[in-house]
Amino acid sequence: MNDLILSSVLDKNAALNPLDALLLAVIGIVVVFVVLIVLMLIIWLMGKIFDGSEKLKEKHPELNNKLQNAKAKIMFWKKSQPAKQVAPETQETANGTCGELKLINVEERDAAMIMAIVADNMGAPLNELRFISIKKVEDEK
Secondary structure (H helix, E strand, C coil): CHHHHHHCCCCCCCCCCHHHHHHHHHHHHHHHHHHHHHHHHHHHHHHHHHHCCHHHHHHCHHHHHHHHHHHHHHHHHHCCCCCCCCCHHHCCCCCCCCCCCEEECCCHHHHHHHHHHHHHHHCCCHHHCCCCEEECCCCCC
16 A cells, blocks of 8 residues: 555655655645544534434433533633723722732742732632731841
């Protein structure tokens, strides 16, 4: 089979020139992409068949619940509605936040790390804690 395919493209007795090598590479890449597209279509078709199967839903109602949960999660990430533009003066703080935080000689990255560690040690969600200020204490040597 290999001889049949390559006999129309290459002369087996001649040296491989760059143009022939390029042609072989292009043929290989095209074959790979065609196979990937065929696999994608098979998986898509199987999904459509099993998604519409009423007998499967009747036999396994728990699968239907899992399917609905998975669809809800996918729709959450798709964000079908465009984000609302909010004017800066009317922006609200996140649910559970308590105002502003003063950073004294501390970078924002370090303050975020400290807040995450404190929340983890306390076993409480970060948005339920209130940090008033974080100050870097210098060593007295």
